[in-house]
Amino acid sequence: MGHTISEKILAKAAGKKEVFPGELIIAKIDMALGNDITSPVAINEFRKTGVENVFDKERIALIPDHFTPNKDMQSAEQVRIMRDFAHEQGIVHYYEIGRMGVEHALLPELGLVLPGDVVIGADSHTCTYGALGAFGTGVGSTDLAAVMATGELWFKVPPTIRLIFHGNLPPWVGGKDLILFAIGQLGVDGARYAALEFAGPVISKLNMDARFTISNMAIEAGAKAGLISPDNITLDYVKGRAKRNFTPITGDEDAYVFQEYNWDVENLEPQVALPFSPANAQPVSSAAGTPVDQVVIGSCTNGRIEDLRQAAALLKGRKVHPRVRLIVIPATQAIYLQALREGLLEIFTEAEAAVSTPTCGPCLGGHMGILAEGEVAVATTNRNFVGRMGHPKSRVYLAGPAVAAASAVVGAIAHPEELGEVK
């Protein structure tokens, strides 16, 4: 009996021939990540270990992205703790404003996370790196502290749930729609403690940006990781970026898979997840016409260049509805620059959207677009829990960039086709 990608990556990192679901292992960590919310707690815990120097100053990334550029004095203090620690320890991958981006867009872009890696991050969306064929998983700050001290961490090997997508994607249906649909089917704890594996002809045709969107939201079904087998598209992406040597790992044909789902996407509509759960996924038609106050296009889920291109295609020559605020946030500086060069930022600005420097900002209700009581938003982010983007009585609908852009123009939740021809 063979093994899944997750099992093979974990076995290698644990220095074992093979590992089995349920087994407790200690794995070596290829990259460890913290942000401006989780790092200060981790740094405090690291100090308590009595270890003076971090295990490897090239294998820790500290990214101030949540409340940056700092929204108030308290958040400035948190980033100061990170910055001082990074300088003191000589941490190579600390990125200041002007160089930074939303962590899960930035790390792959810089070639810091690679196929076959075990990556931990004190951030739940660390599962994003599964799109590269890496075992990326979110942990807490204390776990990050332990890794900074020792370079290794304990794991329970998860069973694998495989999601196979068949057919051809209809127009305006992309990575976000696939993952929202999947979470809708699985529920918010359908994959709890398991590793998801996304496969099938639909996935193998997707570009990396769409794959990142999919893996990003594995945690929204409770999964520990969300992997896609590395192929030529993966290797093309990594080529020229990789900062270290790596070994892509694929699963065995005869691997034992705990559960398998097969879905035909031939007739899939663009999806929206109704408040207050990412698992409330519905075809966009079921929510169409719901008036919106704000639209956010950005985040580690959908702030990449393909997302901005899609939104710009719909916004070109059009205006954002007078009652709506559209906020566009390219996820990294490189994406921002690319969007600038392609004229996308001009399209957004002419459409009367606000364009922001990279930040998590409104995604977590931090800053840069907080909702008032009773307001409704469409967002390309990944969570629509109570109070996630502001007031506990505000409501967030999750969608892909196409539905988000169309809704900004119409002033209500809309299928992109409602706009008629794309100019």
Next chain:
Amino acid sequence: MRVLKGRVWSFGDDIDTDAIIPARYLNTSDPKELAAHCMEDADCTFVEKAAPGDIIVAGKNFGCGSSREHAPIAIKEAGISCVIAESFARIFYRNAINIGLPILESPEAAAFLKEGQQVEVDLEKGEIHEIISGRRFTAVAFPPFMREIMSKGGLINYVKEKVANQKSGVRSQESEVRSQESE
């Protein structure tokens, strides 16, 4: 280990970390400030009502969502002595063990216990006892490796000891795990 005793506060399924500690308060990592907003978006009067030692009882997937350790920290600092749930989200489960917030997984107790009931919890035995009805429940046992982390008072103490031992050449963490895997 201690026997905990407190009043039950009930919550439903899928209580997420944004409900436990909303992100708008995460511009600080001060446990006291976090505790002042504990469970705010699930029940905005919770902090006023709850007394030290009280117990949170919830349905499935408690602590889903973000990885913020601020969630178990807020609960612990608010004086809650333990959380009993039908099941826990994975990262919350790790975090609670790592920081020493007692958690117990018991679908039967989670289904039976109602708000306002008085409960005694024996952490050593994993036993939950509702005082009026006399009903007793046993929580799912932790694997030995996790029990060891908890008995040392959390992951950091565990690492500290390990690093000290390595310096003096005692067996490594890895061999400890191996020896416990069989269970």
